[in-house]
Amino acid sequence: MARILLAEDDPSVRGFVARALEMDGHAVLATEDGGLAAEAILEHEGEFDLLLSDIKMPVMDGIALALRVADQYPEVTIL
Numbered sequence: 001m002a003r004i005l006l007a008e009d010d011p012s013v014r015g016f017v018a019r020a021l022e023m024d025g026h027a028v029l030a031t032e033d034g035g036l037a038a039e040a041i042l043e044h045e046g047e048f049d050l051l052l053s054d055i056k057m058p059v060m061d062g063i064a065l066a067l068r069v070a071d072q073y074p075e076v077t078i079l
Helices: 011-023 034-043 062-072
Strands: 003-007 027-031 050-053
Touching: 003 011, 003 034, 011 027, 027 034, 034 050, 034 062, 050 062
Parallel strands: 003 027, 003 050
Antiparallel strands: none
């Protein structure tokens, strides 16, 4: 089981992906934009196995989020 941080601004896609991952036994924290995902990873001190992110999102896009996470928590896999 992996701990996954999901960043996706489309509610239907976010819900579908989160449910699919949870049905496969993973723990998922779903956020609606890159800014909230950045806050969540700090709050949880990088304790995620995977960051799964959309690219185009409001507040902070997926590229900026990936760069920030990679800099602060290089052990987190980013997709």
